[in-house]
Structure formats: structure tokens, C-alpha cells
Amino acid sequence: MSVFYKKSAGLALCTLFCATSLYAQQTLTGSVSDSNGPVSGASVTIKGTNRGTQTKANGTFSIQATAGETLRITIVGYKSQEIKLGSSNTVNIILTEDASSLDEVVVTALGVKKEKRALGYASTTISTEDLADKGSAMNAMTSMYGTVPGLKLNLTGMGPAGGINVNIRNAVSFSESSNVRPLFVIDGIPMLDWQTDINRSPGNGLNDLNMDDIASFEILRGAKAALLYGSNGANGVILITSKSGRKRPGYGIDVNLAHQFDKPWVLQELQNEFGSGYPVNWGAYGNNYTPEGFYKRNDQASYAPVTYNFGPRFNGQDLLYYDNTMKPYVAQPDNIRDLYRNGHTSTANVSIQGGGDLGGFRLAYTNKNYEGIFEGFKIKENKVTFNGNMSLTDNVNLRLVSTYSNSFNHNPPNQNQDAFVTYGLPRNLDVKALRNQIFDPETGYFFFYMNNIQAQYATGSVVRENLAKNYLYSQQKDKFDNSRNHFTNSLNLDIKLNKNLSFTGIGGFDWIINDNNTYEALRRPLSQGVGGSAGLKTEQNVSWNGQAMLRYEKDLNPDWNLSSFIGAVYLGNSYRMLSRSTNGGFITDNWESLGNSKNDLRFSDSRIANDGLYGIFGSAQLSYKNRLFFDIQGRNDWSSILPPKNNSYFYPGVSSSWVFSESIDAPEWLTMGKLRASWADAGRPGSRYFSNNVYSIGSYDGAISYSSPSTIPPKDLQPERKREFEIGFDTKFLNSRLGLEFSYFSGITYNQIMALSLASSSGYNAIAINAGKVSTKGYEFSLTATPVKTNSFSWDMIINGSASKPVVKELYDGINTQNLWGASGARIVAKENQPYGQILVKPFAVNDKGERLVGNDGLYYTDQTQDKLVGKVTPDFIGGLINNFSYKGLTLGLNFDASFGSTLISQTNMYMRGSGSSIETLAGRDEASGGLPYYVDNNGSYVGLPSHNTALPNDSKYPMIFHDGVILPGVKQDGTPNDRIINAGDKYAYYWQSFMEIQEDVVYKNDYIKLRNITLSYALPKSITSKMKFEKLIVSGFMNNVAFLHRTMPNVDPESNNGTNVFYENNAFPTTRSIGFSLRATF
Template sequence: MLIPLLYIYLQLEIGKVYSQKIQNQQTVSGIISNQNELPVPGVNVLIKGTATGTITNLDGYYSIRASVGDTLVYSYVGYQTIEKEFTRGYMGDIIMQPAADALSEVIVNAGYYNTTGRERTGNISRVTAAEIENQPLVNPLQALQGRMAGVEISPASSHPGGAVRIRIRGINSLREEGNLPLYIIDGMPVNSTPIESNSLIGNRGIDPLNNLNISNIESIEILKDADATAIYGSRGANGVVLITTKSAKRSNGTGLEINMYAGVATMPNRLDLLNTQEYLQVRNAALENDGQGITERNAYDLLVWDQDRYTDWQDFLFGGSSETLNTNLNFSGGDDLTSYRIGGSFFDQGTIYPTDYEYQKITGNVNLNHHSKDNRFSIAAALNYGVDDNTLAGNIDLNASIFALPPNAPEAFNSDGSLNWEDWNLAGLDNPLEGYYNSNVTTSNNLISNINFTYELFKGLQLKANLGYTHYSSEELWKLPARSNNPQDSYISSSYHLSNGRESWIAEPQLIYDNKFSKLNLQFILGSTFQENTSDQTSFQGYGYASDNLIGNIAAAETILNARNVNSMYRYSAVFSRIGINWNRKYYLNLTGRRDGSSRFGSNNKFANFGAIGVAWIFSEEEFLKKLNFLSFGKLRSSYGSTGNDQIGDYGYLDAYEPTVGPGGLIPVGLANPDYSWEVNKKFEAGLELGFFQNCLETEISFYQNRSSNQLVGYPLPYITGFNSVQANLPATVENKGWEFVLHTRNIENSNLAWNTSLNFTIPKNKLVAYPDIEESSYANTYRIGEPLNISLLYEYTGVDAETGRYSIRDVNEDGRYDYQDQIIVFNANREFYGGINNSIEYKNFSLQFLFEFVKQKGTLNLFNAGPITNVLDDVLVNNRYQQFSQSVASQTAYRNMSESNFTITDASFVRLKTLSLNYSFPEEITKSLRFKELQLYIHAQNLFTLTPYEGLDPDRPNTGTSFTNLRSITGGLRINI
């Protein structure tokens, strides 16, 4: 009797305890992120001592029932395990730190989902805010130079605002505009086509990313292979650039971030040209060789101009200092449900030219995150707005022909500040600063907004919607007053007006499933895209203004000419899906597919299908390899798939007409072709990733081969047809293949000193694989089968003729004349290899980072013509590579032929100290006494020096010799967090 009663009593007591425990249980939820504040999916959350647990979803979110006093254990491969006691005030958010042997566990943005460096099956390169935010640049893409394998960045010009040329794994299309990558900013696609401009900002136009604030960028990811890009379908044919701005974080208070810097930029290089006495020596020798007498007609520089005068025209025209100022303010706050971040910036940059023009940019950003108490519903909104005002590119192109100016040429200005025309007219020349008083004001506004809604239908299944809107507008006014030009030309004051508008919206509903079944983890995405882009451009010219003060006022213009308005609409829709499977975190399979529809094709070809498969095997997890103590990580991965390309003009499949000058008429301007279809890019990749000695040394080797076929071009037509071209598919195939090497090393790591090194190295190959009957096409003299697209066809240089003393080239067919049939030398202007080496050193409160960029390439250099009234390189006096000094017609013809020959080819390789940053963080006792969270001083330098055999100004522009893009800058800054 006693035993049954005791049993009943114990059951009642246990029941009370259990009931009390159930009553004390609460829902714990939160977001788990890494040290870069990005969500970490797949984290195991376990109540210690029990079998109760869960894992985080793609957004790093988890939810679990626990009692006060329980210990929550957070664990994930490659991160330090964290144990937290659950108390009533516990928020649930966790920031996980990488384990000492886990540099590969970096969360990367793959577009529609997040993955890790360990688990990705595709090729994705990434840079973070710490690497780029303090660089005094206008365009964020310029900050990527030398930092990524497979990514080439070329600035457009020395003027800020010019469109940057980015090539991700080479040139895929015969069309320049067909090689543009896809830009995604906070989930919103942005038109990557440069904006047309009349100014001298850059020959490619204005970059659509100029209005972004570099200091507000959290990370930039580049998606390269089919596995990474196929989910974007036709939009990802040339790679994808994902830009993520800094977002609001959960907090229980407010904070203020202040970051400001100032500095100067200068021209880093000069050409070694003749001084006055050397120049006169060459000129006298030329006239003597020609047997000519010295007259004011053939030697005004010797008879009319001052023989003792010397002007360093390079120093005069771009020897100034460009001052730079940047200020950033960001205010953040919130609670456990809602957080926000509001900021703004001001950027100002002057010019190295003898003008007082400048570039200014003002940006604003708003970011908001909110989730419900049960964490089933969340909303994230981001808005970036920028306004810039560019007056730097309104006058003459100062780095075009100034190198040829004789050193004893007259003053450019009179004593009263006006242009000196009299002395130049005596020689029958125009002042080299003709156009000096021209002015150009280009003002642009750019709004990029995005909002994401997520709702958890049940555990593992989410309904998501991504909505975005962009609006870009620019107004350009170019004023050309008569006083900027030679009075003898009777120039009429004029103005050029250009306005551009772009507007787009996108809606992407998605269904996301993420769940784990024992050793199987399954991720599934099903979504659709609806996108519309509209563009509008208006341009005209005004002539005949009575006063310079009235230039630009259309009502004051005597005549309006060339008025034109063009508008277009582009619509795009798609259905896409992704299935991601991993077994025991060892074997990975990634399947992506997309069906695209584009309004740029006729009714029979509007839709196309694209997809890819990616696989990975983490072989270091196999039992037979775990005994290898030196091997920390090993992975094989591969992918294959296809992406499309619809980067052509709108309405090409329709006949196009424009109104005639007179009323009531139409003229055809576009020829219809309803049958052209999608350009297709098929991509293959294989990669090997290894980590040694607890990942103190990590390496990645990738081989890729991309083939782009069914090329979309404007096919040239004979003049008699009345049309310049017709849109068509050409039977051409372009191949890009190469090797990419990435290396990370932790050289030293202790409590006081840490030294890390990163290396990237790329060997690219580009060639035209096939083009049937190219000899009979309009491209017969442009491309060669088996050669790269970026080639020049040159004459074969045969030396200086011993009899005439002039340059000579080979007459291949011996017909007595030189034409395209004699251009048998194929010059490959592509890079042989390129890369960068980045070092990061931290010692106590100091940190030092420096990046070397290196490139192996050939370029061309114009040696100038020694003898006529032009300056030349100073080695003309000691180097026998030049022809006999002469200003005769025969000599100048020989010079022109030589300049189109392989004699101009030279080594344009270089190693450049691209960036150098030194930072000092004040000790905690000082920051606390000032009530700061952080106080940091830093010095940053760009392009400090370049080692190169190239004799031109800038090896980044290796095919002219007289243009440049990279200024040397030094800035100092202050960062405060309050």
C-alpha cells in the first residue's frame, strides 16, 4: 500500500514540476549574424542537455521554446560555439565569430539567397566595406581594381563621373553595349548602360553608379560562373554585380557615426620632353636635312617666337592640385522589433587643370527593418538618393595635343586674363586653350528604393515579395561663348542642351522553403519577375546669342537646331527556381532555372529558357582524409549552364520612322527584322579549394570556359539600301577561358600582432572561335578567326631605310601602295595576366593595409614625329629608333605609316601601389572618457607609385601614350562613433 501511494505522490510532484516548467517556457527568437552583420543560415540552436533544437533559415532567423534558466547552445561549422543562459530580458540576437581555422566561413550574397564560402557551388568574389569605404573615389567600381580575380576595371578618364569599363571574365559580345554586367543594388536592378553626354566626362558617357555613396556600401559581390548567374537568366550573361548598402541593425539605443576626410590629388607622371634648347637643335637639324631656308612660313617657331622662352606645358595644363573633401553622417537606433539607419554625405573634388571647376555630390540613405513579435513577419526597406553637380568637363580636352606644343610657344593668356590670340595667329595657329571659356554643367538625380516583405507560413516555408523602384534624371547644359574661339573664325555663341530620364520598377514574388531532414538539408526557391524600364532623351542646340550672359536661355537664341526627342519602353518577365540540396554538409547539388521573356524580340522569339547545375564535394569531411592533420579543408566544385543576352536597342524588330524636316512627312530610319533571337552564353567551370594548417593557408584554383554564340549585332548594310544597319544574329562564336588563382594566408596571429595576405591572379584568353564566311562579311578587316576580339591590324615595320633615312614598312603584295591588304600583324590589346596582392597588418591599436595591383600586357606608344613644329620625347637626341629629322611631306607620310605598324608596340606591364591605409584607434579608456564608442584617425593614399617600362603617361591607358586616368591622392580622415 505504501509503495503505490509513494508512486502516486512522486508522479504528482513530477507533474507539478513539469507543469511549472511548461508555464515558464517562452518563445526565444532572433537573428544570428556574422562579424560582417550578415545573416548566417543553418546555425544549430540547441537547449543544452536536451534533444530540443532548431536551425536558422536563409535570413538567419530562428525560433525556439525555452524556459528561464535554460542554456542555449549556438553552433555552426567554422564558427566559435556560443552558450547563452536564457533570462527574461534575453533578446535572442547573436553575432558569431569565425573559429581560428575558419576563414572560409564567410557569408556571401548570392542574389536571391545567402550562402557561405564553404558551401557555395558557384564562383563569387567579394569585397567588404573595410576595404573600400575610405577611398576618395566617385564610382564604387573603381575601388575594385586589383582586388578580384577575373574582374577587369578600367576608368574612363581623369574627369570624375565618367563611366567605368568593367569586364567580368572577358568580352563576350561583338557589341560594346553587349558586354555590360547586371547591376543589382539592394535587390533592385539598375540599368548599367552609361548615360549619354556631350561633355568631356568620358568617351563612354556618365556612369549610372556615380550617385552612390561609397562609404555607405556594406559589400560588393561579383557573380561569375553559370551556377551563380543563371538564376538571373538573360540579365546575367556578362556577370552580376551585387551592391549591398549598410542596413539598420537591432539595438536598444541610438548611435551616431561621423566619418570625414580631406586631401589632395595630383598628376603622378610626366612625359620626358625636349626643353627649349634641345627643341631648337632638332628643328634646325630638320631644316638643314630638308635643304630648306628658314622663313616665317616654315619656321615661325625659330623666327617669330622667343628663342629663350620655356614653358612646361604639362605642368601648366595639369600640374595643379585637386582638393577633395568628404563628410558622412549616419544616425541609427531602434529596439528589438524595429531598427533604422538614416544618413547623408557630401563629396567635393576639384581639378588639376587651370580652372576652378569642381565635382560635388550629395547623398542620402534611409534603411528600416521591422519584424513582428513572433518573428513570422518582417519588412526591410532601403532607399538611396544622390544628387551630383559636375562642372569639370565643360572646356577643352586638355590632355589631347598639348604634348606636341613647342616649349617656346607664346603665352596662352594675356596680362588681363583673356586668351592670347595675336601671338598664335602670327604663326597661323589657334591658341591651345581654345574653348577655355566653354562651360558645362551636368546635374543628375538618382533614386534607388527597395522593400522586402517576408512572412513565414509555417516552419521552413516563407512567402517573400521584393519590390523596387528607381528614377534617374540628368540635365546637361554646354555653353560655348564666342570669346572661347579665335576671333578670326567669326564664331557664333551657341549652347547644347541634353536631358536624360530613366525610370524602372520591379516586382518579384517568391516562395522559399528551407528545412532539414536528418542529414539532408533542402532549400527551394520559386519566384517570378516583372520589370519595366522606360527611358526618355531630349536634345537640341541653340545658336546666335546676343550676349554671353544669355547663353542657355532658349528664348534668347536666334535659331534652334537639331531638336530631338527619343523615348522607349522595355518590359521583362521571368519565372525562376532554385533547388539546393546538401547531404551531411559534404555533398552539394544546386539546380537553377529561369524562363525569360523580353520585349526586345519579335513575337516568335520573346521567350527563352536558361539554367545551370552546380555540384560540390567537401572531400576533407571523408573519414579517410580526416587523419591528414595538415589538410584543414578541401572541396571540389563544378558548374555548367547557359545564360542569355538581350542587351540591344528597343523595337529593333519593327520598322522605325521619323518625321521629316518639313511638315506632314515621315522617313524610314530603321529596318525591321522580326526573326533575330537571343544571344546565348554557355559557361563551364571547375574549381578546387584547399585549406592547410588549420586554414592558415587557403587557396582556390578555378578554370572557366565561356562560349557566346548567335551574336546579336547591328549588321552593316550597303549605302544604297538607305539604312546603316539591321539588327541580326551573326553565326559567330566568341570564347573566353582562363585560370583564376586566389590565395589567403594568416602569416602571424597573436594577441598583439596579426598579419594577413591575399593574392588574386588571373590568366585570361579570348578568341573568335568561329565565323563562317567572315572574309565576305563587313567584319573581314576587323576580326580574325582564332584571335581575340580586342585586336588591331598593323603594318609590318622594317626599320629605318638606309637610303632615305625614313621609317619603312613592308609592302606585302608589292603593289606599290599601303592598304588593309598589307596589315598582316595582329596586335592583341588584351591583358596576358593581372591580379593584386593585399596585405593587412594589425599591431595593438594600429592597422596598416596596402594593395599592389599588377598587370602583364602590351600597349602602343606614339613616338611623335621629330622635325616638324612639335615637341618630342627627349631620347630623340640619343636613340637611333627615330627617323632622320625632317618636316617634309615624305617624312610625315612615313611617320603616319609607322604609327600604324608593329613598331609602336611596347611593353605596358606595370606594378602599382594602388592603395595604402594607416589607421589608429584610440584606446578604450580615452574613448570612454570622451563618451565615444570609437575614435579613429587614418591616412589613405591612392596610386602612390607605379613601376613600368611603359614610356607613356599611364599604363592603364596603354594605347595612346598621352592620356591618363589615375591621379595620385593622399587624404587624412577621422571616424567617430557616439
């Protein structure tokens, strides 16, 4: 046979074989679903070949296959399935979730989804379904108290409508302006977030989060977990995923309604035995003072015009009050409660969802109305959210999440204002009557001014100036309005380039516009004097984010798999602010306008600030038999905040995990077990413009002036660094009835950016440098258990906790103590080889034996040459306990949280003593309460008497014996026991009059255990809901801030700190206790 014929025959046989193979390969179609409906994104492959595809949004797929081949379906979070194909060309697969939880899908950095088994670090997922029955909080984060190990939440003194402090693993800094909050990322876009204070704070972007629109929170706690977010994620990351559309075709509607009633809770416990007045002998000067401790007007009417509560014991006699009426001198036990009203919150959320072959969507609207417990305080919010996804082709998917919210915040209270000195409230002041006397009934002006009531001639008149005018009147007539418009947008494009390679692009922004409109109404007509003011402040914050990423995944052989990606990111931030106000009062009565300014408008402030960051990143993970994982990651950032020489910095990180329960012959009681370890070195550049000379522009004598900065910027500023090692394990026992996750971490923050104090002769206050190291070691655990489980009843429990201790290891050459913050004589310091954030105060002077020294005035005094350690600002341990008891469709939830080891300076308690308002000031006030008898001699000295019935000595300066004598325990400066009598008022008023200096005995341990929530919900059975055309119907009742099981801080809530200054509180507002109900329906 010729060569030609041989080649022709071979070609024919090959063609015939290929044709036969192609004929045998048929198009196989099918669907993948779970108990809830279609499953999109599942990987569908023919085992042993390179043929593969993914399920569409409706769960369907098609692939070339031959009878006898094996079809493999995998997707994280479900058990993998393999099916031997027969002659049928259709197949339908129902997936089941993996109970071991190691195949649970978690969202990791940059939105990459992984099985939990592959993670080498601690991560916690919180589904909002678990939080839904707690009511609709003004701040969504408040629902997470006690749910996550290492996550410390702390409402500021402004309460639920204000800001919230969020901290992971006791993150600390040497700079007060440095942000130690975690990064919040919603649908791939970093959120605008900032520290808040208590000066009428309307909160921040977190307040606009709505629990009904959120699917889950993912908390990445360690440095390795957050590494790929760069400098913004150095203190952890909280990933927020919005709810998406339906997985199955058709439409659905969700309706969530909630209403709660708020009442003041944790009010100060005040004495009700003595009323307004000075200590008895304070007023014993002149002819208008009475032996009872009152003053007398020319018409002989008695009155007590002071804030102090050192007057005589209540006796019912008539006194002249601020409104020129005579009223009995009696206690008003509820007057502090009468400063507040009952509040309420109502929330309505309606969403419509749709799904089809090409994708799905969810469109939601939320309306929220809040009336606070403070006079005139209210908030109205409206929010629209859209979440849509579309499969443009089999390999191209697009997702868009857009939100717009508008909140109007009217007259949030100002905790710093002198008007609200609740601790100085006269115990005999009738607040209800005062509330009804604020407005002049004819003109609406301030009642007291219009009726010419004189402050110096009436009981309670001093208080009425502050309380009546600056709180009750101001909260109703003045305006401090904040209108916040908040836009967020996230666009996500996924392209599957081939079987192994895919591209993901994310772009979006977070844009917040705050308009603050202030108006101070006239207290009296303009004809009686200048008055009134109006102002407008506009702020605009914008954060732009763009990210592109290439992912490559490949099975290298049957045992080894490679998963990797590289990418780049840009993050830009912009801030604009302009403030202007009237000048010199109003021209026309009651015209609320900047155009009503008597003089030219005052442009009080204007600011523009920008910063930008570029980054590149990469990650590679090798897995062996899906049991052993090795991961390496890196990122490099270029930040505009740092000087050009140092604006590039690199973050490396490695981790590993081993599912040992699948690698050994594990006993039956071990459901799963995993060991994990990670290491990372992250960094952050510090505050914006910290490395620049920033000059302030003002005016002087009509000319423009420039003010130089008070801190010398560093010449060679470098980024702060945080290096952390973590090791831990995840285990499940008894078919997942019992589980334990544990992590030990050891980190060090070094190269800290801090400001060192300079001598005033230098012309500056401080110089900024890189220095200092803080070591933080600790552990975290989460224990899950189902102690009881039957066909109709179950008890599920979660106990979590964390303990960590930041210790200052190093400061700067020649310096072993650095001041961090201060308040009223107290210092918070960083001291080498000591816990971070120690609180130091000037101690009471003592002798060598530790006995307190008493001065010539009979009072203790402080030793200004010494500092005394009285506590620290960080807690040693935080934790939570979550219990859920379910019987058929009924579920009872009890949530507890706790904190131990931190310390809080309480100026509220200090001033309560100083004003004679607290219960502890009762001792020694008169004969009945243990006071000693004495008289005042002609030299002004206090002289003790043997009994209260002793005759008045001839050398008495006043015609009376006093019965409120006290001798403080201690010794005089000569070492002899103290025998100097003082009046009880002096003993207690010292706390108010000691130049407002913090005393060591008003610093308290701030430990507590709180029953945070009780919820009771009932899911109606399907036999009922189906007849009502509902898919789901759940009714719930709840109570928040239920009770303290343990509390060391008296009179104030342990969370009543002053904004971000977690070491002290002043004039604490009460917490609110909420009782409410909710209805959730799906149809």
C-alpha cells in the same frame, strides 16, 4: 465494466496525461548575441520536435520547452549551439563565428543567403571595412583594384570622376554596342549602368555610390553564380549591400571625414632642346626665312608660328611671341605641368543609427566636393540614405532602403577636343604667362580678339587659338554643366508562413535624371560678329523591378535537408531624351538663356525607348549531413527585345559541393577543404531595338524626312547564349593561417548577335544575324596567408590572380575574319581559331628578306595589301597583392595590382614623334645630335656632304648647308642599301602626316605592375576612446597611385584608353596621384 465506463476512464487518463504534459511544457525565454550585440534571425528549435522560432531584431525569443529537452540555435556564419535545458525558464546564448569560413554567410543570387559551404561556384565577398582607409574615391569601384580574381577594372581617360570599365573573366562580344559589363544589384534592385566615353563624360550611376554607405560587395563571377539574374547577369553580377541599423537597442552616430590632395601624374616626357618651328629646309622658300629656321616679319622681327617643335636648338635669342612682345627663345620644361592645377577632394559622411525590439534604422548624409586638376573642373555631391527594418509581427519583417543623390558636374574636360594637344605644345611656350593673358582686363572677352593679335605673325600663335581659346578660356567662361538627380528605392517584405515555408517580395526602382546645360560665351562683342550658343539636354532613365519568391526548407530526416524556392520577376526600362539649343547665335551680349536665340530654337534630338522582361525561376538544393550539396536551378525569361517567336528562352544550371574535410579523417594541419563544380547555360537578348527597323526623323528643305536604318534587322533573332563549366576547391590550413581557393572554368559564348558587312549596292551597310562562337578557358586563384602572428603583431597577405584567353572558334559560313572596331587605319578583328580582338595594322613594306623598303622620298611606306598582327585587346593575366601589417592599433596596408598580355595603340606617342616633342626625336636634329651634313641642289634633291665643314657647292639652291640629315636603315626598291638623305624632321613628322594612319611601331604591350595604395591607420585604444565618449576612433593617412614597379607603355598611363575602346588612346590625360587623411569616429 460497461463500455461506457471504459471509454470514460480512458478519456480521463488521456486528459490527465495531456494536462500533465502541458503543465510540464513551460514558456522558455532567452536572448542570442555575439561579441557585437544581439543576433536577429537565428533559428531556435527544440531538437527532435517540430517546435521552433526565430530571434527578433533585439535577439530575444520565446518557445515552449520542457526540462531535459535540447535547445538548438543555428544561424549561418556562426557555430551551432545545443543546450540541455534544466529547470530555469530563461537562457542567454553567446554565439561565436566559425573560423573555418565554410559557415560564412554569403549573399547569392536574388538576395538568398547561404553558407559558403553550400556554394558550388566561385564567389568573393569584399567588406568595405577593408577598403575604408584608402580614402573616399569619386568612384567607389576604384577601391577594388586587385582585390578580386578575374575582376578587371580600368578607369577611362576621364580619370576618377569619369566612368570605369568593369569586366569579369574577359567577357567579350562581336558587337560594339553589346554590353559586356556585369550586372550591378544594390539591395536587391538592378542598377542603371552603361558604357561611358571621354567626351565630357560625367560618369554614370556607379559614380553615385558612396563607400561609407556600403557594407559589402559580393562578386558572382561564373554563369551559374549569376544564372538566376537572367540575361542581365550573363557576364557576372556584383551585389552591393547597404549598411543597416544597429543590432542593439539605443542610438549611435558615425562620422567619417576625409580630405585628399590630387596632383597630375604620368605626364609626357618631352624634349627640352629644340623649340617651335618647321624642320629647317621646310621653310627654306622665299625671302622671309632665316638660316636659323625662323621667319621674319617686315620689321625683321623673328618668329615661329607653328605647332611643330622642329625649330633650331634653344639659343636664347629674342623672338616675337603671340602677345606682340619679344621674349628669349628658351625651353619651358614645366609647361605641360602648367596646363594643370592641383586638385582636391573632401568628403563628410554622418550617420545616425538606432535599434530596438521592433527593428533598427540608419540615416546618413554625405557631402562631397571635388576640384579636378583641369581648369574649371569641379563636382559637388549631396546624398541622403535611409535603411530601416521593422518586425511587424514575429513572422513579418519589412525593410526599406532609399537613397537620393544630387551631383553637379561643372566643365569636365573634353579629351577629344583639338584644344588639348599636349603632345604638340611648343617647348618654348610659357603656359603660365598664357594663362594670365586669357581675358581682356576691361571687358572679359578673349584677350587675343580684343587686341587684334594676328595668328600668322607670332611664335606660338597657332597653339593659342586652340589652347588659349578652346581650353583655358573655355574651361573658365563656357559651361558644360551636368546636374544628376539619382533616386533608388528598395522595399523588402519577408513573411514566415510556417516553420518551413516563407515568402519574400522585393520591389523598387532606379531612377536617374540628367540635365546637361551648355553655354558658349562670346569671345568678342556681338557688334564684331555673330557668336554664342546655349543648349539644354534632358535625359531620364528609369528601371523598375518587382520580384516575388516562395521558399521552402525542411529537414527530410536527420541527414538530409531540402532548401528550395520558386518565384517570378519583372524588369522594365524606360529612356526619355530631349535636346534643344539656340540657333544663329545670341541677340544680346552675355545673356545665358535659350530665349536669347537669334532664330527659332533648334530641337536637335528627341528619343523615347522602352523594354521589358518577365521571368520565372526555381531552385532546389539537397544537402547530406551539411557536407554534400546538390543544386539545380532554372529560369525562363520573356524579353520584349526579341521577336515574339523567340522571345522566350530558358537557362538551366546545376552545381555540387563536398566538404571533404568533414567526411574523412583529416590531418590536423587541414582546417577545412571543399570541392565544388558547376555548369550553366545563360543567355541575353542583345541591344534594345536591334531586331527592329528603326527610322530616324529629321528635316530637309523645311519638310520632315525619315532615314532608314543602315543595318537590316534579323528576321529570326535569337538570344546570345553562354555555356560555362567550372570546377574548383576551397582550402584552409594551419588553423586558417593559410588558405587557397582555385577555380578552372571553360565557357563558350555562342549564337552571338553580330552585324555582317554588305555591299553598298544593297542599300545597307550590314545585316544582323546570330552567328559565331567564342571559347574562353582560364583559371583563378586566391591565396591568403598570415605569415606572422603574435599577441601584438600580425602580417596578413592576399595574392590573387586570373588567366583567361578568349578564342574565336567560329564566325559564319564562308567568313573567317570579322571586323569589330577600327581607329586610324588599325582594325580590331575576330578571326577563326585565333585569340579574340586581334589588332591589325598596315605594315611597313619589306622585301623577301624582311628588310624595310624605302621610297623615293627616303621614307618608309606601308604595304596597303597586307595586314600585320601587332597584338590583342584582352589581357592574359591580371592579379593583385594585398598586404596588411598590424601592430597593436597601428595598421600599414600595401596594395598592388598588375596586368599582362594586352596591347594598346598610343596615338599620343605617335603624335609626340610627329610634332618633334618626344625625347626620341632628338637623334639627328643637328650636328651635335648625330645629324648628317647635306645641301639641297637646284633640282630640290638632298645631296650628302663628306663633313659638316665642307664648302657650300655651287649648285646649292639655298645659301646654307643643313646638318639634320638622316638615312633610314633599309633598302631601296631595287634591293640596294638605302643612301637617300632626308632631314630629321621628315623622319619624325611622317607619323603626323601619314594621313593619321597608325604605324606598327606605336602599338605597345600594355603590361604593368602598380603600387596602387599605401595606407596607414591607427585605432585609438579603448582606454582613451572611452574617456572621450567614443566607441571607436580611427585616424588614417593614404596615398593612391603611388608608383609603377613595371610599365611597358611610355608617356601615358596604361589605363588611358578612350572610353570603352580599350584598344587605343588619344591625347591621354594624366593620372592623378592622391595624398590624404581620414577620420572615422563612432559614438
